[in-house]
Amino acid sequence: MKKLNRFLGAISIGTLAVTLAACGSSGGAGAGSTSPSGDASATSASPSGDASGPVKVGLVTKTDTNPFFVKLREAAKESGAANGAEVVALAGKFDGDNEGQVAAIENLVAQGVKGILITPNSSTGILSAIKKARDAGVVVIALDTATDPADAVDATFATDNLKAGVLQGTWVKVTLGDKTPQLLMLDGTPGGTVDTFRHDGFLEGMGLKEGAPEIKGMENTNGDQTKAQTAMENLLQRVPDANALYTINEPAAAGAYQAIKSAGKQDQITIGSIDGSCTGVENVKKGIIGATVMQFPGKMAADGVKAVVDFAKTGTKPSGFTDTGTEIITDKPVSGVDSKDTAWGMENCWG
Template sequence: MRHRCLAIAATAVLLLTSACTVERQWGGKTTAGEGGKAKVGLVTKTDTNPYFVELRAAAKAAAAAQGADFSALAGQFDGDNDGQVRAIENLLQQGATTILITPSSSTGVLDAIGRARAKGVLVIALDTATDPDTAVDATFATDNFEAGRQQGAYVKAGLQGAAPKLLMVDGTAGSTVDTARHTGFLKGIGLTDASPEIKGHTPANGDQSLAQQGMENLLQRTTDINAVYSMNEPMGRGAYAALQARGLVSKVVMGSIDGGCEGVRNVKDGQYAATVMQFPKKMAEQGVLAAVEYAKTGKKPSGFINTGSAVITDKPLPGIESHDTAWGLENCWGGQK
């Protein structure tokens, strides 16, 4: 009896220190490529962000439709690299045949991914690429450079020939997604980081409150602006609050990226002129289908698979392919439509 209690206590400690959440577990082993049942593990950055909630729900539904086992784990916060490493290790112990992961750090999970692949597990990155991208078998994601370029092209068109006077609200400095969207936006608007048309920029780590504070600080230096870049929709809402307080909303063209339902409603309500929608459901579904194919035949996907992006606006502009917010609300993710 004493040995049994010690074993239970040890298990409890392990669960309490795992720093990740688990949706479901399975037992046993399956050899990929022998027509067996796919055992799909998903590791997201968090389990609370609406984007990853949508991705997890879509993956779970796709797995159920395909008759695959499914287990979802997550870090405790965006940037919890250690939690994601432990999640990968947990999935390996459970006998996963495929691991789908949205890496918090493009380099921090490489050793764990390498161990998984060495055991014959298919590893697919969703949403965020690893560095190098060859660390995984394939990546199913938005082309974030292209999404940034679409936003930049829209803002440029919205200025109707006026020279940009731009403020930039960036995400987390050095992150793959932030860098790609930032450089893509500058390509679309026709500027570089050294361009004098950029009047200021602030990092906001994807956070609405930090974006508002950062924009307020920038506006203390100058209000002579006509364009704003926001790396994602929460930061777009923060930037809008600061602009509104200064009476500048009608004087600037602001874009964003995400395509969440709240973000589409922000566009409809005029908080910013456009957002670029990405499609987490498509990433998840394609990832699960690849996992099922791998379990059946051993065939692996490879390289970068772009799951697309689309400009959403009720102010269409010449030369910019776009959809209106009615379409956006039919196709958005993360909340009440």
């Protein structure tokens, strides 16, 4: 389960997209932070934990546009308001922007945050910056994506991504029935534990080993819809008889479906995914995605903020791994896989 794909794509330094966790939209690029009232604030704000002000919590996401990370920011703000914290959110420019996240951590430490919540773009590339922050007395919590090794941070609040992959793979396998899998895989970003765990879990659910002959093609997509569409177009040219598709997330599934539809293969290929966004659940309802595994980013962020506030007040650090839950959403239930329908999914989705 811990096996990681060590290949890292070329990384360029992106500008940081800075926004309050509260914004509720994808936000825009900027060089500073904003106060709870929306006014620009200097980066030399008073240290967190100061009795004269709120506990300052940093949030660093992979990007500021993916609905999953938008939900993290919204939930972090809500938790901050409820627990007496000010949340400053920064993000990489694109999925895979490790250098942007390194700069974000350095920025937040300089601002005097008491804790940093981070969804690492690279589970190994970010370790040095995290160590410097922890050495400076900042508690660091990974959200969604574990570091490698896991104890490089104080704690991790995340989906059990191996389990999520197993759920997706098991549903696809049972849905295929007696058909021999002709499997295509649209992966995310090399070097991330989320990507590795979901990939490995899916194969486990399918009853396949890495390198099995049933795996006909794989492409990295960075979880991006446009990249996924292009990747799927290329894969279908090489594997026109494909009948099963793994996708790292729902944007990748949506992009793949456009390629599948253009090729007239909607009824040929069974698509599984992971996320649980409202758009993704709607795509399950429409039959674009066969099933998706819902995760709960709001719980990750809310619990993370509360843990930092508790640390600021009591000195008690969070530790270990906390599974924030999964549910498979489909209107085509199969034997042996507990699932919820899209009506339940729409009531509990995010984004």
